[in-house]
Amino acid sequence: GSRSDLLAMVRRLAAALRDAGLGPGKGVGLVLSLSVKAYATHLAAHALGCRVAAARPGWSPGQLSHALDRQVDAVVADTPLDRPALPLDELLDRPDPGGLVPELARPDDIARLTYTSGSTGQPKACAHTYRAISLAYQPDRWAPVLARLLTRFERCLIQESLASPVMFTYLGRCLVTGGTAVLPDGLGLPEAIEGYRVSATLMPPARLHQVLRSRANLSSLRAVVLGGSPASPGLLRAATEQLGPIVWQGYGQGEAGVIAMLTPEDIVAGHDDSVGRPLPAVEVAVRAGEICVRSPHMMVGYWNDPAQTREVIRDGWLHTRDLGYLDSAGLLHLTGRARDVIMVNAEVCYAGAIEQVLAGHARVAQAYVVGAPDPETGEAIHAFVVPASDRAPDPEALRALVQERLSANSVPKTVEVIREVPLNASGKPDKKALLG
Numbered sequence: 001g002s003r004s005d006l007l008a009m010v011r012r013l014a015a016a017l018r019d020a021g022l023g024p025g026k027g028v029g030l031v032l033s034l035s036v037k038a039y040a041t042h043l044a045a046h047a048l049g050c051r052v053a054a055a056r057p058g059w060s061p062g063q064l065s066h067a068l069d070r071q072v073d074a075v076v077a078d079t080p081l082d083r084p085a086l087p088l089d090e091l092l093d094r095p096d097p098g099g100l101v102p103e104l105a106r107p108d109d110i111a112r113l114t115y116t117s118g119s120t121g122q123p124k125a126c127a128h129t130y131r132a133i134s135l136a137y138q139p140d141r142w143a144p145v146l147a148r149l150l151t152r153f154e155r156c157l158i159q160e161s162l163a164s165p166v167m168f169t170y171l172g173r174c175l176v177t178g179g180t181a182v183l184p185d186g187l188g189l190p191e192a193i194e195g196y197r198v199s200a201t202l203m204p205p206a207r208l209h210q211v212l213r214s215r216a217n218l219s220s221l222r223a224v225v226l227g228g229s230p231a232s233p234g235l236l237r238a239a240t241e242q243l244g245p246i247v248w249q250g251y252g253q254g255e256a257g258v259i260a261m262l263t264p265e266d267i268v269a270g271h272d273d274s275v276g277r278p279l280p281a282v283e284v285a286v287r288a289g290e291i292c293v294r295s296p297h298m299m300v301g302y303w304n305d306p307a308q309t310r311e312v313i314r315d316g317w318l319h320t321r322d323l324g325y326l327d328s329a330g331l332l333h334l335t336g337r338a339r340d341v342i343m344v345n346a347e348v349c350y351a352g353a354i355e356q357v358l359a360g361h362a363r364v365a366q367a368y369v370v371g372a373p374d375p376e377t378g379e380a381i382h383a384f385v386v387p388a389s390d391r392a393p394d395p396e397a398l399r400a401l402v403q404e405r406l407s408a409n410s411v412p413k414t415v416e417v418i419r420e421v422p423l424n425a426s427g428k429p430d431k432k433a434l435l436g
Helices: 003-019 036-047 061-068 086-093 130-137 144-150 165-177 189-195 205-213 233-243 266-270 306-313 351-359 395-406 431-435
Strands: 026-029 052-053 074-077 112-117 123-129 155-157 180-182 200-203 223-226 247-253 257-262 282-286 290-294 317-326 334-339 342-343 348-349 364-374 379-386 416-417
Touching: 003 036, 026 036, 026 061, 026 130, 036 052, 036 074, 036 086, 036 189, 061 123, 074 086, 112 130, 123 130, 130 165, 144 257, 155 165, 165 180, 165 200, 189 200, 189 205, 200 205, 205 223, 205 233, 205 257, 223 233, 233 247, 233 266, 247 266, 282 317, 306 317, 334 416, 342 364, 342 379, 348 351, 351 364, 351 379, 364 431, 395 416
Parallel strands: 026 052, 026 074, 052 112, 155 180, 155 200, 200 223, 223 247, 379 416
Antiparallel strands: 112 123, 247 257, 282 290, 290 317, 317 334, 342 348, 364 379
């Protein structure tokens, strides 16, 4: 569709949402698949100055309830839900009111809640203001590295849910620069790149493995942006050899927004063990080995959670819980994670939350969860359980329990029954030795 089609859709939706009582400072939950209609709904809710909370696909009913029950005034959905919701197609059934799209957003209101999967297994909502998110769409405010990247976005493939702030933001930036956004319409990623002659796309590193193995013609690509978890130096080099110097990597967090960018030139120059240079607007300080940032696009805090907010934002600095250092050339390196997290399909999965669920099973005395590199999903989760009695628990029942309580990506790839756990020198469980 054209820009005028999109604007007409936004006008209809804004009028319908207004009639439903939504406006500045109100929260709207979106449970939508990837579509032009879904993007128009986001834009309409933002035009009205709402706080937009987009649910991630693959959430369990419990996670959906946690995210939406107390945080929104209405929910818009394109599939039936077990809760009251405004059906998207009904909202679109009204005539176009014409005129201009409303501009009711106030700079210091919360524009968006970006969900992480919380350490208790429940999503935490990172709250970003309109002032912060609007910076993403002002080309005169873009860092030079970003402006250069976006010259390659003539035909940008957006293939993941708009609940991802990266997908949502780059779709908007592509339109701002006069580009065309392409939705895959059921095609696999490599087939969509070939079929639509895509010039730029974004994906987690694990997906890039699959693209490089495909037989599709990828010659139209001028930029591949990786994010979600750091790609290994080997993958960055292999992709650059196969596709040319077009691979970029963004390092950021739901809490912080983008922190640093690794450019194709950095990779060619052998800096593929770093996550690139911090953006000019982002201040980085390393304190006791932990990366801390201050930037105009970081969150103001976790929505309705002052205690967790105080834990990560101190004196205006956001503590990323990532460990790392800046080298003499100004490149940022990650050395580990201060929290025990496993990145599966670019989703943050907390080992502690999975261990709690497994250990809650009647037949499990103790549970240990470890991540290991995996070519399909980036990292995979491996669980080790000590049975509570002679009767060992059923691994499939344990996997089903995690699926029910947490998310699909949190389900262990393997569940192994062990009789005792190895200990390290300080007498603590040595989880890495379990993978041995």
